[in-house]
Amino acid sequence: MKQLWKLFLAFARVGVMTFGGGYAMIPILEREIVDRHGWATEEELMDYYAVGQCTPGVIAVNTATFIGYKVAGTVGGVVATLGMIFPSLVIITLIAGILTNFADVPAVKSAFAGIRVCVCVLIFNAVLKLWKKAVVDKITLVLFLGVFLLSVFFDISPIVFVVFCAAAGIVLTRMGVKGK
Amino acid sequence: MILLRLFYEFFKAGLFAVGGGMATLPFLYDISTRTGWYTHEKLADMIAVSESTPGPIGVNMATYVGFETAGIPGAVVATLGLVTPSIMIIILIARALKAFRENPYVEAGFYGLRPCSVGLIAAACFLVVKIALFRTDAYAASGRLIDLFNFKAIALAAVLLVCTRCVKKLKGLHPIVFILASAVVGVVFCF
Numbered sequence: 206m207k208q209l210w211k212l213f214l215a216f217a218r219v220g221v222m223t224f225g226g227g228y229a230m231i232p233i234l235e236r237e238i239v240d241r242h243g244w245a246t247e248e249e250l251m252d253y254y255a256v257g258q259c260t261p262g263v264i265a266v267n268t269a270t271f272i273g274y275k276v277a278g279t280v281g282g283v284v285a286t287l288g289m290i291f292p293s294l295v296i297i298t299l300i301a302g303i304l305t306n307f308a309d310v311p312a313v314k315s316a317f318a319g320i321r322v323c324v325c326v327l328i329f330n331a332v333l334k335l336w337k338k339a340v341v342d343k344i345t346l347v348l349f350l351g352v353f354l355l356s357v358f359f360d361i362s363p364i365v366f367v368v369f370c371a372a373a374g375i376v377l378t379r380m381g382v383k384g385k
Numbered sequence: 386m387i388l389l390r391l392f393y394e395f396f397k398a399g400l401f402a403v404g405g406g407m408a409t410l411p412f413l414y415d416i417s418t419r420t421g422w423y424t425h426e427k428l429a430d431m432i433a434v435s436e437s438t439p440g441p442i443g444v445n446m447a448t449y450v451g452f453e454t455a456g457i458p459g460a461v462v463a464t465l466g467l468v469t470p471s472i473m474i475i476i477l478i479a480r481a482l483k484a485f486r487e488n489p490y491v492e493a494g495f496y497g498l499r500p501c502s503v504g505l506i507a508a509a510c511f512l513v514v515k516i517a518l519f520r521t522d523a524y525a526a527s528g529r530l531i532d533l534f535n536f537k538a539i540a541l542a543a544v545l546l547v548c549t550r551c552v553k554k555l556k557g558l559h560p561i562v563f564i565l566a567s568a569v570v571g572v573v574f575c576f
Contacts, residue, residue, distance in 0.1 A: 221439050230441075256486060259495050260478065262471030263443035264405045270475040282476050290448075290464050293440030297448040298460050300434055312572050319571020320433040321426075321517035322538045323564050326545040327436065328510040331407050332503060339499035348497060352504030356411065357511050360418060363411040366501050367401045374497020375490055 208277055209284045215242060216269050216288030223265065230265055244276050265289060344377060387455050388462045394420070395447055395466030403495075404502035406443030409467070411505035413450060414512055422454040429513050437561040443467065518542055541570055 215237045223230045231254065238244050245253070250272075257267030266286055273285025307313045340349050352366045398412035410432070417423055423431075431453070435445035444464060451463025478485045485491060515521065517538055524533035545563060548555045570576075 223439060260474055261401060261403050262399045263441045265441035266468045266471045267475050270472050271479055274476055274479045279476055282472055286468050286472055290444050290468060293444045293448050294460060294464060296438050297445050298452055298457055300438060301449050301452045315571045315576045316568040317430045318576035319567040320564055321429045322541045323545055323567035324429050324432050325513045325517050326542055326549060327560050328513060330549055332507045332510055335503045339503045345500040349500040349504045352501050353507045356505060356508040363415055363505050364401045366505060370497040370501035371494040375493040378493035378496055
C-alpha cells in the first residue's frame with residue numbers, strides 16, 4: 206500500500222514538472238525513477254521510453270504504466286498512470302473553469318486570436334521535427350502525402366488511415382520494396 | 386449518456402493515436418466534426434492552454450475537451466478513456482518487452498505508421514491555419530479575395546516562424562514564451 210502511494214506521488218510530481226511532455230520529460234523521470242527511488246535503471250528507462258513512443262497513446266502515460274507495472278504489477282501500472290494524469294486533471298479543470306467565465310471579454314478574445322496564430326506555428330514545427338524521422342524514402346513520402354491530402358479534403362476517420370498504413374508498412378516490407 | 390460516449394470516443398483516440406500527444410490532435414478534430422461538442426476554433430484555444438500548462442499535452446487536451454463537453458465528470462471520464470488502452474496494451478507488452486522490440490512485424494508496421502501520423506498532424510495543422518490566418522467567412526460574404534487573408538495574423542505567423550526556427554537565441558525557448566508573446570500581440574493589435 207505504501208509502495209503504491211509512493212508510485213502515485215512520484216508520477217504526480219513528474220506530471221507537475223513536465224511541460225508539454227515528450228523529451229522534456231526524460232531528465233525529470235530520471236531524477237524521480239532512477240536516482241530517487243531506484244525503480245529502474247537508466248537503460249531500462251530508455252527502453253520503456255522507446256517502446257512507449259511506438260505504442261498507441263500518450264508517451265508519458267505509456268512510460269508511467271511500464272514503470273508502475275515493474276514495481277508493483279498491474280495495480281502498480283494503473284496507480285502510476287493515475288498519478289501521472291492527476292495534476293493535469295486538477296490544473297486544466299481549474300483553468301478551463303476560469304477561462305469559460307472570461308471567454309466573452311473582448312481582450313481575452315483578442316489574446317486567443319493571437320495565441321491561435323502561435324499554435325499554427327508550434328504544430329507546424331512539430332510536423333517538421335517528426336517528418337525527419339518518418340519520411341525516409343519515396344514510399345513513406347507517398348503515404349504522408351496520401352494521408353495528408355485525403356484527410357484535408359475528405360471526412361475520413363483517422364483510424365482508417367492508421368490501420369491502412371500499418372498494414373501497408375508490413376506488406377511493403379514483406380515484398381522487399383522498403384527503402385526505395 | 387454523454388459520459389459513456391466521451392469515454393468511447395477518447396478510448397478510440399487512445400487506441401489509435403500513435404506517436405505521442407500531438408497524434409491525438411487529428412482525433413480531437415474528428416470528434417469535433419462528428420459530434421459538434423466544441424468548435425474547431427475552441428479546439429485551437431484548448432491546444433494553446435494544454436501546451437502552456439504542466440502535464441503531457443495529450444492528457445491535458447483530453448481533460449480540457451472533456452470539461453468543455455460535460456464539466457468535471459466529463460474531464461475525468463475523457464482522460465480515463467484516453468489512458469485505458471495505454472494501460473492495457475503496455476501491461477500486455479511489459480510481459481514480453483524484448484520480443485516486442487525485436488519483432489519484425491512491429492518494425493514494419495511502424496515504417497508505415499510514422500508517415501501516417503505526420504500526415505494526420507499536418508492535416509490538423511492545416512485546419513488551425515485555416516481558422517487563424519484566413520477569414521473564409523468574410524471572403525464568402527464579400528467575394529473579394531483580399532478579404533480572405535487575415536494580414537495581421539499572417540505577419541505574426543511569419544515573425545514567429547522566423548523566431549522559432551532561425552533565431553539561435555530564441556529557438557530553444559519553451560513554447561509558453563511564444564504563446565504568451567502572441568497573446569500580448571493579439572491584445573495590443575486587436576486581433
